[in-house]
Amino acid sequence: MTRALAAAAALTLAVVTTLIVQAGGDPASALRHVYLLPVVVLALAFGGLGGALSAGATLVLYASVVLPAIERSGLTPEAIEGLVTFALVAGVGALGGTLTTRARRQRARYETILAVQRALAGVTLLEAALRSVRAVLIDRLGAADVGLVVRDGEREVAAAAERVVAGSVADRVLTGGAAVFVPDTGDGSRPRRVFATPLVVAGQPIGVLAVERVGELGGEERAAVEALGAHVAVALENARLTSRARRFAEELERQVANATRHLEELDRAKSVFVAVASHELRTPLTALQGFSEILAARSLAPEEVRRMAGIMGAEAARLGRIVSDLLDLSRLERGLAPTLHRTPVAVEAALAATANLFRRGAVDTLVVDCASALPPVDADPDALERILANLVSNAVKYSPADSEVRLCARRAGAMVEIEVLDRGAGIPDEARERIFEPYYRAPDVGTVRGTGLGLAVVKALVDAHGGTIRVESAVGAGTRVTFSLPAVS
Amino acid sequence: MWALDRPWRPGTRPLLADTPTRLLVTLAGAVAAGLLLADRIPLPPGALRVVGVAAGQGALLATALAWAGCGTRSGVVAIVVLVAAAVATTLDPAGALGYLLVPLWVAWLARSGRLAALGLAGVVPGRAVLAAVLLGVFLGGHLLVSASLTLGVRLRAGRGGLVLAALAYDVGANVLAAECFFRGALFNRAQRRWSFATGLLLATAAYVVRYLLDPLLPKSVEWVVGAAFYLTLLSAGNCWLFWWSGSLVPGGVAALLFFAAYRLLGTGA
Numbered sequence: 001m002t003r004a005l006a007a008a009a010a011l012t013l014a015v016v017t018t019l020i021v022q023a024g025g026d027p028a029s030a031l032r033h034v035y036l037l038p039v040v041v042l043a044l045a046f047g048g049l050g051g052a053l054s055a056g057a058t059l060v061l062y063a064s065v066v067l068p069a070i071e072r073s074g075l076t077p078e079a080i081e082g083l084v085t086f087a088l089v090a091g092v093g094a095l096g097g098t099l100t101t102r103a104r105r106q107r108a109r110y111e112t113i114l115a116v117q118r119a120l121a122g123v124t125l126l127e128a129a130l131r132s133v134r135a136v137l138i139d140r141l142g143a144a145d146v147g148l149v150v151r152d153g154e155r156e157v158a159a160a161a162e163r164v165v166a167g168s169v170a171d172r173v174l175t176g177g178a179a180v181f182v183p184d185t186g187d188g189s190r191p192r193r194v195f196a197t198p199l200v201v202a203g204q205p206i207g208v209l210a211v212e213r214v215g216e217l218g219g220e221e222r223a224a225v226e227a228l229g230a231h232v233a234v235a236l237e238n239a240r241l242t243s244r245a246r247r248f249a250e251e252l253e254r255q256v257a258n259a260t261r262h263l264e265e266l267d268r269a270k271s272v273f274v275a276v277a278s279h280e281l282r283t284p285l286t287a288l289q290g291f292s293e294i295l296a297a298r299s300l301a302p303e304e305v306r307r308m309a310g311i312m313g314a315e316a317a318r319l320g321r322i323v324s325d326l327l328d329l330s331r332l333e334r335g336l337a338p339t340l341h342r343t344p345v346a347v348e349a350a351l352a353a354t355a356n357l358f359r360r361g362a363v364d365t366l367v368v369d370c371a372s373a374l375p376p377v378d379a380d381p382d383a384l385e386r387i388l389a390n391l392v393s394n395a396v397k398y399s400p401a402d403s404e405v406r407l408c409a410r411r412a413g414a415m416v417e418i419e420v421l422d423r424g425a426g427i428p429d430e431a432r433e434r435i436f437e438p439y440y441r442a443p444d445v446g447t448v449r450g451t452g453l454g455l456a457v458v459k460a461l462v463d464a465h466g467g468t469i470r471v472e473s474a475v476g477a478g479t480r481v482t483f484s485l486p487a488v489s
Numbered sequence: 490m491w492a493l494d495r496p497w498r499p500g501t502r503p504l505l506a507d508t509p510t511r512l513l514v515t516l517a518g519a520v521a522a523g524l525l526l527a528d529r530i531p532l533p534p535g536a537l538r539v540v541g542v543a544a545g546q547g548a549l550l551a552t553a554l555a556w557a558g559c560g561t562r563s564g565v566v567a568i569v570v571l572v573a574a575a576v577a578t579t580l581d582p583a584g585a586l587g588y589l590l591v592p593l594w595v596a597w598l599a600r601s602g603r604l605a606a607l608g609l610a611g612v613v614p615g616r617a618v619l620a621a622v623l624l625g626v627f628l629g630g631h632l633l634v635s636a637s638l639t640l641g642v643r644l645r646a647g648r649g650g651l652v653l654a655a656l657a658y659d660v661g662a663n664v665l666a667a668e669c670f671f672r673g674a675l676f677n678r679a680q681r682r683w684s685f686a687t688g689l690l691l692a693t694a695a696y697v698v699r700y701l702l703d704p705l706l707p708k709s710v711e712w713v714v715g716a717a718f719y720l721t722l723l724s725a726g727n728c729w730l731f732w733w734s735g736s737l738v739p740g741g742v743a744a745l746l747f748f749a750a751y752r753l754l755g756t757g758a
Contacts, residue, residue: 060722064635147490161493169492172499183501184681185491189608189735191681194492210492215732216685 005045009038009054017061027066027082035062035089043096047104051097058089109224112140113231120235124246126152129239130159133232141225143213144192149174150199150207150236152244160210169196170208177205179226185212193217197226199233206237269439269452277451280322284315324386325453328460329438337464338383338457344376344488345384347416351407354388358396365402366392371410377485383461384485390454391420391481398479399424415467415484423478432471458483501682509555509564516544516568535579541704542575543568546666549699550591553669554598556678557606563598567591571662578654585654588661595665607673608737617734618742624726625746632719632750642754655752656745664744668727671696673737676728685732693724723747 016034023029035058043051066082073079119132130148137146147160149170156164164170169180173196182194195217196210209229211217217225291308294300300308328338348370355366377384388407395405399422408419427435431442438456462469462483469483523540526532550571551564570590577584599609636642671692680688697720700706706716727740 056722060631064631064638067635068638145490145492147493149493158493160490163494165494165496167496167498168494169497172497180499182492182497183683185495186681189605189611190732192491196492210490212491218684 002045005041006050009042010057012038013054013057013061017065020065025065025069026078027069027085028078032062032082032085035085036092039089039093040096043093044100046097047101048094048097051093051095051100055090055093058093059086062086062089105220105224108140109228112137112228115140116232116235120239123239124242126150126157126236126240126243127159129236129243130157133236134159137209137211137228137232141211141213143211145212147196147210147212148199148207148232148236149210150240151205152240164208169194170210172196173198173208173210174205179222181217181222188214190214195222195225197222197229199229199236201233201237206233206240209233266439273439273452277322277326280451281319284319287315288312288319321386321389322451322453325451325457328457329453332438332456332460338461340380340383340461340464342378342380342465345379345381346376347374347409347418350381350384350388351409351418354385354392355407357389358392365404367404367406369406369408374409374411374416375487375489377416378488379465379485380461383465387458387461387483388418388420390458391483394454395420395422395424395479395481398422411487412484414487414489416487417482417484419480419482421478421480426475426477426479427471427473428475432473435471436469504678504682507555507558509551509561512551512555512561512564513548516548520544533579535575539572539575539579542662543572545703546662547571549666549670550595550662553607553666553674554595554604556674557604559598559603563594563603567594570594574661578658582650582654585657588657591661592665595669604673606677607669608677608731608735609673611736613736613738614734617730617736617739620733621727621730621739621741621743622746624723624730625743625749628719628723628726628743629747629750632715632747633753636715636754644753652752656749659745659748659752664741664748667696667699668737668741668744671699671724672727672731672740676731680728680732685728688732689725689728692728693721696724697721719747 013035016031020026020029020031023031039051039054039058042054046053062082062085066079066086069076069082070079115136116133119136120129123129123132130150134146134148137143137148145160147158147170149156149158149164151157151174158164158170164174169182173180177198179195179197184191185194192212192214193216194210194212196208198205199207199209209225209232211225291312295305295308331338348368351368351370355368358366392405392407399405403423406419406421408421410417410419427442431440434440435442435455436459439452440456441452459469462485465485467484467486469481471479471481473479519540523532523537527537547564547568550567551561554563554567555561570587574584574587574590577587595604595609598604599607602610604610633644637644675695676688676692678688679691682688697717700716700720701713706712723744727743730739730743731737
């Protein structure tokens with residue numbers, strides 16, 4: 001269509017000139033007014049370039065009529081008519097073309113803004129928004145490339161590059177806050193112009209819009225890009241806020257889901273605990289009740305009475321440990337540390353006492369291995385006893401009947417490390433991370449008795465002493481629990 | 490994207506950077522010496538023309554080559570060839586064929602990739618060459634018609650040898666030097682530094698002035714006005730062709746066609 005229009009205009013110019021020349025070459029020929037027609041049409045069709053080229057072509061053609069006339073007869077009224085036509089054609093071509101170009105640019109600007117807003121409709125991720133806007137701007141601005149950078153909190157999101165290089169045009173605009181124009185990047189057979197303008201919202205720069213074009217990027221167009229940048233900034237700020245709100249919502253949703261899952265697990269664990277604790281409390285109570293009834297109803301030999309009294313004492317102690325654990329747990333859940341009465345405690349004696357306690361319970365595979373000249377620890381003796389009892393009890397419970405359980409102690413700087421090592425079933429990885437949580441019991445404990453409180457209490461007691469505790473375990477190979485307490489210097 | 494991932498330092502190179510000043514001063518000195526000698530002693534016929542070709546066309550070509558980064562030596566080689574061709578032409582019009590060695594030298598430099606800054610590298614767009622042909626034919630045709638109608642100039646008939654010698658001069662010296670300097674060097678630098686319009690104005694003004702100062706141009710008002718008119722259009726068209734295609738070749742084609750038409754007129758040399 002445009003080619004046909006241009007060809008028709010060129011043909012018209014040629015025909016008009018020929019007709020004027022054939023009619024005697026009168027510069028004041030009425031046909032000269034027809035020159036205006038192709039000039040106006042081309043100015044409206046192609047803007048400034050069309051107006052200038054058509055006016056120029058007209059002048060060149062019409063000059064072959066006007067100039068010979070001036071040469072022949074001087075500045076006659078006819079020749080002046082011709083010169084006026086020169087000026088008229090040039091003025092119409094230039095003015096019509098310029099106005100058309102301006103109107104088109106204005107329309108293109110509005111269309112670009114609309115296209116940007118359409119591109120951002122429904123886009124929730126900032127990265128996707130930048131990609132969409134970039135594609136629109138490359139198309140609309142006739143650019144070789146368009147870059148967009150937006151600051152989102154601490155991070156910089158960029159389209160058209162992985163990141164903004166320090167010292168680059170975009171970086172200078174981001175830090176300086178002023179637009180930058182580079183007339184030529186220096187590579188390529190044609191000039192590659194770059195214009196980068198800050199994206200400003202409420203007086204604060206939030207990013208950069210950079211346009212690269214092969215060819216011209218004049219002052220008027222740069223001003224238009226700057227104005228466009230203001231619209232793009234607002235649109236991208238909205239996209240950024242939407243994106244951030246969505247991210248926050250997703251994060252909140254995830255945290256609520258995690259919290260809900262945790263609460264559900266806690267609730268389930270507590271239910272299990274109630275059942276287990278009832279059973280654990282009932283068992284020693286049943287033993288105490290049964291033996292006390294036997295003692296009350298029968299006359300037994302003194303040795304039998306002592307045996308029963310021993311069993312009753314052990315069950316009472318067990319009952320006491322469970323109650324102590326429950327009390328400690330209650331304090332823990334209220335955010336209180338266990339109450340400690342610290343005093344220097346000889347580690348070797350404490351280990352031996354624990355071992356003897358279990359040996360009396362028919363466990364004869366305990367081995368105590370203390371380093372020589374071990375300093376005492378600054379600890380609560382009762383708390384240390386409970387820590388050791390809990391750990392050894394677990395080691396014995398989860399080990400085969402005749403397997404060895406070792407209690408070791410050694411100096412480690414300002415601390416004393418105590419280790420309980422068994423060759424039992426071991427703890428799976430997923431359970432190892434949670435064994436210090438209250439009520440938690442590994443899923444594969446089978447029929448082994450326990451409340452799920454012991455290790456939680458142990459950790460709380462060790463922490464209260466300023467020590468640390470860690471577990472190393474391999475399924476089928478055994479478990480090593482190591483805790484440290486401060487040595488008395 | 491360049492604006493994001495390439496470091497950039499504000500500031501631009503001077504417009505006249507890499508100008509072979511010493512060579513240009515030497516050429517100016519040669520012209521001055523030639524003119525002084527011509528006043529005092531009888532010089533061989535054509536001696537001043539040889540000096541003029543070497544100084545005028547050689548200066549333009551050497552400056553263009555130096556601006557493209559080829560150094561001064563390439564320009565000196567071109568000047569030597571121009572001098573040799575000019576001397577040969579004074580002896581016999583067929584000696585003008587020697588001018589054709591200059592474009593061969595420039596082509597050799599371009600082939601080695603050293604004239605990319607002048608737009609003499611890569612593929613020449615066919616559409617641009619076609620547009621250049623149209624421009625050259627239009628301006629040349631218009632020149633022939635208007636010159637014969639307005640000024641009553643007749644075409645050179647039966648003097649094909651002189652026309653061919655003039656064409657060889659245009660190919661190897663006149664058009665080559667002018668396009669290399671005014672388009673490939675001056676316009677290209679100016680448009681990269683400022684804008685197309687500024688580059689066009691600067692290059693066209695310099696181009697027109699260069700031909701108006703040419704001692705071979707008839708100094709009547711009609712010829713001066715006509716030269717200014719056509720050379721302005723030719724320069725503007727060639728600048729646009731260079732800007733559009735990124736190549737110097739289309740502009741050279743248009744200029745050659747225009748000057749071919751000019752050589753057909755009964756004036757010029």
